[in-house]
Amino acid sequence: MDKDSLSALLFIREFLGFNEILVEREMADTVEKKLNELKEEVLKCKKCPLHQKKTNYVFGSGNPYARVMFVGEAPGADEDREGLPFVGRAGKLLTKLLKEIGLDRDRDVFIANVLKCRPPGNRDPLPSEIKACSPYLIRQIKIINPDILVALGRFAAYFLSGKDKIPLSKLRGRIMESVFGPKLLVTYHPAAILRNPGRMHEIKNDFRLLKKFLETEVGEGK
Numbered sequence: 001m002d003k004d005s006l007s008a009l010l011f012i013r014e015f016l017g018f019n020e021i022l023v024e025r026e027m028a029d030t031v032e033k034k035l036n037e038l039k040e041e042v043l044k045c046k047k048c049p050l051h052q053k054k055t056n057y058v059f060g061s062g063n064p065y066a067r068v069m070f071v072g073e074a075p076g077a078d079e080d081r082e083g084l085p086f087v088g089r090a091g092k093l094l095t096k097l098l099k100e101i102g103l104d105r106d107r108d109v110f111i112a113n114v115l116k117c118r119p120p121g122n123r124d125p126l127p128s129e130i131k132a133c134s135p136y137l138i139r140q141i142k143i144i145n146p147d148i149l150v151a152l153g154r155f156a157a158y159f160l161s162g163k164d165k166i167p168l169s170k171l172r173g174r175i176m177e178s179v180f181g182p183k184l185l186v187t188y189h190p191a192a193i194l195r196n197p198g199r200m201h202e203i204k205n206d207f208r209l210l211k212k213f214l215e216t217e218v219g220e221g222k
């Protein structure tokens, strides 16, 4: 190869490499930008009465490029105070369960709830509140595009699976299809495990199943 051809080749390689970096940067900008824009929208939301009594909106937190997205029901008192999901006792248990399967909650997962504002006294979400708020969750799922959703508790499980007539105990423990694209694993809400520690082995089995899924399924560019 003569000197001119070599220089041309090096130029093309450098040019293509540069372009690849630009494309990657552009994609990264898009995901983070879209998620931040959505967050700005949520922080101004008045679509249901829950915004009146909340302290903070709880948009969600974690890695926007995560292969796993956890979905709980709604913020509790600790989450409402801090503006972050799963920071109370249930959150600590979730962090511990993740650690046991080698996942870090900031690095490896994104965590959100069906509702972004706390229902007073931690009561169950009303159908009207789920109807008003769930479009935000659906948009989060579309932007983050995880390989798998993990529903924590029955409200998230029914919303993500579309199967609201089946008891949670029958939905959990297997990888299934969600109604929003990614696969779905249903398990108990960590708060339910704190109330009923006898179920700890079941939630641990579900987390092991998640680990197996992540090891065997090839992530799409993540």
Ligand code: SF4
Pocket: 042, 045, 046, 047, 048, 049, 050, 051, 057, 115, 116, 117, 129, 132, 133
């Ligand atoms: S719960 Fe959701 S829909 Fe209702 S005010 Fe909060 S962000 Fe808006």
